[in-house]
Amino acid sequence: MxxxxxxxxxxxxxxxxxxxxxxxxxxxxxxxxxxxxxxxxxxxxxxxxxxxxxxxxxxxxxxxxxxxxxxxxxxxxxxxxxxxxxxxxxxxxxxxxxxxxxxxxxxxxxxxSFGVVFPYQPHHGRYRLNFHEAKKACEDQDSVIASFEQLFKAWEEGLHWCNAGWLLDGTVQYPITLPRDPCGGKRVAPGIRSYGERHKNLHYFDVFCFSSAPKGKVYYLVHPEKLTLEEAKQACQDDGAEIAKVGQLYAAWKFFSLDRCDAGWLADGSIRYPIAFPRPNCGPPEPGVRSFGFPDKGKFGVYCYKLS
Known part of the structure; x- marks a missing residue:
């Protein structure tokens, strides 16, 4: 064993x-x-x-x-x-x-293999993380910074993302399945675009994180009214859980086919929802985790995480 x-x-x-x-x-x-x-x-x-x-x-x-x-x-x-x-x-x-x-x-x-790679940028915007901050950002979302091998495997499975992100080896890369002008050019073949190794303290990018299946359950909390972020955190606690992290939501979508067309708060202050079975009025025609960014105000639902 x-x-x-x-x-x-x-x-x-x-x-x-x-x-x-x-x-x-x-x-x-x-x-x-x-x-x-x-x-x-x-x-x-x-x-x-x-x-x-x-x-x-x-x-x-x-x-x-x-x-x-x-x-x-x-x-x-x-x-x-x-x-x-x-x-x-x-x-x-x-x-x-x-x-x-x-x-x-x-x-x-x-x-x-059964792991999921996802791009991540913090609430203060695109290309704001040096390597050390990127590594911590993944850990804060119940994941780790992805390796090149993990990103390559995710690209083979269809991951397409036009923003460059840190990887574990200190390089900055991004996966492209559908070439276009803003993403290295239409005439360049699909693949992993690389900026090479960057300075871990002075250069700033997004990050690619890697997560495996969580031990607990991620679920959309049915609540009689929409919530602010603080109210959402409390609502999960009242339900014997905690507000879910981004890595947990991605893992639940990938491994358990979590599918919910309702936007909800996550622990980092972002609003997202997972779609395993695409359909009209639930975003693009491909499966994925949809994001509304980091709203400064407003009320939404919430995704909670509870240990099994």
């Missing part, structure tokens, strides 16, 4: 867990049928062949947003003459060892 990220996350691959099918000494998640054969989709096949999987006995510790190697070795006995496709899936476990959700799925060189 492995511990990984988000303060404490338990991961497992094919070893003692919660009623999953058991075969050849390992547990498999929706892979084997009742005869012990593969499901015919090129994931796992057995015909008198034993699959041996080796993972560490000891827990692996890291911190949220960090890169980590999850050692996993497998082999067939007897050795196969023709390679077969194999699908490896790491799943998060709750503290009671019940499965919660997948965190990494890999088929050969292709893989899908």
């Amino acid at each position: 492995l511990l990984l990220s988000l303060v404490v996350i338990l991961l497992q691959l094919g070893r003692g867990c919660c009623g999953l099918p058991f075969y050849n000494g390992f547990y498999y998640d929706h892979v084997m049928n009742d005869k012990g054969n593969g499901n015919g989709n090129g994931e796992v096949h057995f015909n008198g062949v034993k699959l041996v999987v080796e993972t560490p006995e000891d827990a692996i510790f890291t911190y949220r947003g960090a890169n980590i190697t999850l050692p996993c070795h497998y082999r067939y006995e007897p050795k196969l003459e023709t390679p077969r496709k194999i699908r490896i899936k790491w799943s998060k476990l709750r503290e009671d060892n019940t499965k919660e959700r997948d965190v990494l799925v890999a088929i050969g060189p292709k893989h899908r």
Whole structure:
């Protein structure tokens, strides 16, 4: 059993867990049928062949947003003459060892990870953060400053943002999926635009933050009337929760398909709402977290965060 990220996350691959099918000494998640054969989709096949999987006995510790190697070795006995496709899936476990959700799925060189990258700028405007302030801004929103690898993966999944932001390595970059003149030019191919390494104290930009699935629940608080920011904070407290942070809202939208066409306060004083299923009168035709910026006045709803 492995511990990984988000303060404490338990991961497992094919070893003692919660009623999953058991075969050849390992547990498999929706892979084997009742005869012990593969499901015919090129994931796992057995015909008198034993699959041996080796993972560490000891827990692996890291911190949220960090890169980590999850050692996993497998082999067939007897050795196969023709390679077969194999699908490896790491799943998060709750503290009671019940499965919660997948965190990494890999088929050969292709893989899908379960983190979200989002651009962030503070209430006082665009390009106001040096590197150290950018790092703290992400931490204040229940996230960490993103690495280039995390931004690149987010770009592959469709992230498009025309404002440059700090990354963990001290470079300033931004992802473009639809080239246009204000974003490096129409004739430049889609990709990650880079300003290179910048001075961490003297240069100011936005920041890209990285968040993984929260341990708690983000929800829109149904309230009889609209609220100021201070009233919104109190309303969440009265409901046994706290006002949600930006990273928590993005994670809830990404991992739990949080969808609400109601603008609400967040802890940083911004007004946002998450749309997992786009529809008329709820912003652009793409899924995303919509933002109304940082209003100086006005009353809105509120998104709260409550630990599970």
